[in-house]
Amino acid sequence: MGKRLKTLAFILIGIVIFSSCKKNESHALDGKGELWSCTEFSDNPLILSTLAGSYRLLPLETNDVSLLGGINKIVYQNSLIYLLDKRYTAKVFAFTANDGKFVRKFGKIGNGPGEYSNIDDFSIDNERRQIYILADRNRLITYTLDGDYVTAKQLPFMATHVEYMNNRLFFVCDLTDMDNLLITDMNFSLLSSHFPNDVYKSNYRILLHPLQKKENELLFHRFLDNRIYRINSDGELSVAYQVDFGTNSMTLEDIDNLTEKELKDMMKTKVGNVKYFTETDKYAFMMFFDKNSPCVSIYDRESNQAKSYTFQSLKDDFVGKDFPILEYTQPNGTFTSVIPFNLIEHLTENKLIQNINEDSNPILYQLY
Numbered sequence: 001m002g003k004r005l006k007t008l009a010f011i012l013i014g015i016v017i018f019s020s021c022k023k024n025e026s027h028a029l030d031g032k033g034e035l036w037s038c039t040e041f042s043d044n045p046l047i048l049s050t051l052a053g054s055y056r057l058l059p060l061e062t063n064d065v066s067l068l069g070g071i072n073k074i075v076y077q078n079s080l081i082y083l084l085d086k087r088y089t090a091k092v093f094a095f096t097a098n099d100g101k102f103v104r105k106f107g108k109i110g111n112g113p114g115e116y117s118n119i120d121d122f123s124i125d126n127e128r129r130q131i132y133i134l135a136d137r138n139r140l141i142t143y144t145l146d147g148d149y150v151t152a153k154q155l156p157f158m159a160t161h162v163e164y165m166n167n168r169l170f171f172v173c174d175l176t177d178m179d180n181l182l183i184t185d186m187n188f189s190l191l192s193s194h195f196p197n198d199v200y201k202s203n204y205r206i207l208l209h210p211l212q213k214k215e216n217e218l219l220f221h222r223f224l225d226n227r228i229y230r231i232n233s234d235g236e237l238s239v240a241y242q243v244d245f246g247t248n249s250m251t252l253e254d255i256d257n258l259t260e261k262e263l264k265d266m267m268k269t270k271v272g273n274v275k276y277f278t279e280t281d282k283y284a285f286m287m288f289f290d291k292n293s294p295c296v297s298i299y300d301r302e303s304n305q306a307k308s309y310t311f312q313s314l315k316d317d318f319v320g321k322d323f324p325i326l327e328y329t330q331p332n333g334t335f336t337s338v339i340p341f342n343l344i345e346h347l348t349e350n351k352l353i354q355n356i357n358e359d360s361n362p363i364l365y366q367l368y
Contacts, residue, residue, distance in 0.1 A: 033227065033239035038271075038288065038297045038308045039246040045313040046296065048323060051283060052334055052367035055318045057353050058100045060361035066102035068093060068361050071338050073209070074328040077124050081364070082131070090119040092133060100364070104147045107133055114141050114149045123164040123213065132169075134162040140169075140188075156188055163211045163218055166233040170218060172210045173197070180222050183235045191235060195222060203255050203263050209327065212278060221277050224252050228277055228284075241284070241299070245271040268292050278326055281333035285326040287311075296323075321346050324365050332368065339363040 060068065060083075069088020074081060080103060083093045092106040106122075108115045116135035123132050130150065133141040137158045142150040159182070161172040168191065171182040179193035197204055205223040212219040218231040219240060226249065230240035250270035255263055267273060268291055275294075276287040284299040294311040314323035324337030339347070339362065347353045353363065 033230075033242045034299070034304060036228075036241045036243045036284075036286070036297065036299050036306050038286075038295075038306065039244055040308065041295070042307045042309055042313075045315045046298065046307070046309045046323070048314075048316045048318055048367075051298070051326075054368045056366045056368065057319075057339070057347070058364040058366055059353065059356055060095050060100045060364065061102040062359070062361040063102065065105070066093065066095075066361065071362050073121065074336055074338075074364070075122075075124055075213070076331050076336075077126060082122070082124065084119070084122055086119055090116070092119070092122050092131065106131055106143045106147060107135070107141070114152045116141065120159070121161045123162050123169075125164045132162060132164055134159060134171075153188070157182065160206050161211055163213050165213065165216075165218060165231075166235075168235050170211060170220075170231065170235075172207075174204055174206055176200070176204070181220060181237075194237060195225075199252055200255070201257065203258060203260060207275075209276065209278075212329070214279070214329075219277070219279055221274055224250060224255065224273060226251060226272060226274075228274075240279075243274070243286070243288075245288070276325060276327055278329055278335065280329050280335060285335065287325065319343075319347065319352055319365075320350070326367075330366060334367045336367070337365040339365050 068083065068085045070085055071083050072086045073084035076097060079097050080094045081097050083095065085091055085093065090107065090109050094103040095101060096103060107119055109117065116139065118136055120134040120137055122134065125132065129145045131143050131145060135141050137160060138155050139152055140155060141152045144150060157173055157178060158175055159171040159173050163170045167186060169184045169186065171184065173180060173182055174197065176197050178197055180195040180197050182193045183191045185191060207223060210221060216233050220229045220231060226243040226245060227239050228241040229237050231237050248271050250266060250272040254266065258266065271290045273289045274286055278285045282301055284301060286297045288295055288297065295308060296311060296314060297306055297308040299306040316323045321343050326335040326337055328336040330336050341358060344356055344358060348356055356363065
């Protein structure tokens with residue numbers, strides 16, 4: 001039996017096992033969460049300095065071994081920043097958090113032990129000082145944080161994202177006959193699962209960041225579900241935010257039996273479809289779409305009030321250019337973004353940064 005057939009057979013056996021023993025506990029979610037209203041838009045622009053008092057531009061060291069093609073995930077851990085480059089190098093890179101110096105990288109494309117064709121995600125286990133790399137959607141590859149290869153294990157299912165927390169692994173799955181969120185022990189034995197994917201039929205969309213890891217909890221959201229979920233250190237889910245997009249909102253119930261084209265047409269007329277969500281100690285940030293036009297909503301966690309804005313009304317008064325997408329967070333409770341390559345010329349012309357060109361590594365935009 002060829003390698004591909006063996007892998008397929010293993011996955012099919014895993015699906016049968018999971019289907020027979022899974023525990024779907026979505027019906028037992030605790031409470032309704034905080035109400036996040038996005039029904040009214042502010043008449044005033046959102047000024048970036050209202051969310052942070054200062055900023056820092058952090059260039060990442062560029063050399064032959066540290067060159068990144070793009071950034072798909074950022075994790076701050078201890079004194080390092082871990083960055084995922086999925087499309088170009090298919091590796092995880094580590095840089096120093098204080099000055100952006102290259103430290104090491106993890107992963108290797110190939111057919112040998114611990115090697116892979118594609119990289120999907122990664123998560124850090126600080127207790128064991130290990131990093132887990134999800135590769136080819138069906139293997140979890142372990143390295144030490146010093147960069148030494150440990151092991152590669154086959155998953156009994158296919159997954160698009162992974163996070164580690166408190167001796168548990170949290171996987172996001174896109175298979176129609178599986179649940180969207182799988183929680184397992186370290187040997188991939190199922191502890192609980194949530195949100196059947198069959199509600200989407202053929203309209204499931206893979207999100208960029210369905211999981212956000214915080215110090216002792218995770219945040220989770222899924223396509224067209226107008227709720228954001230909080231997962232505690234015991235793996236228990238509750239509703240963190242109930243998002244209200246108004247009477248013209250698009251929900252999971254609306255897409256039943258729609259074709260892909262019908263869904264696209266509906267999205268042109270409806271409000272919803274959360275693309276980005278991040279939460280700090282003080283604010284939560286969300287990007288959604290109103291008739292396919294991007295909008296942003298900021299939830300103030302101290303006052304429990306939200307304000308929404310069209311994306312065109314956002315103003316960056318720090319570097320004076322396009323408003324950053326607040327995709328990531330820092331341990332100090334503020335946001336991090338990635339400067340797009342097309343803004344490098346603006347930064348150098350205005351002397352906001354030096355010794356940077358279009359061949360340099362990406363620049364991190366850190367708010368404080």
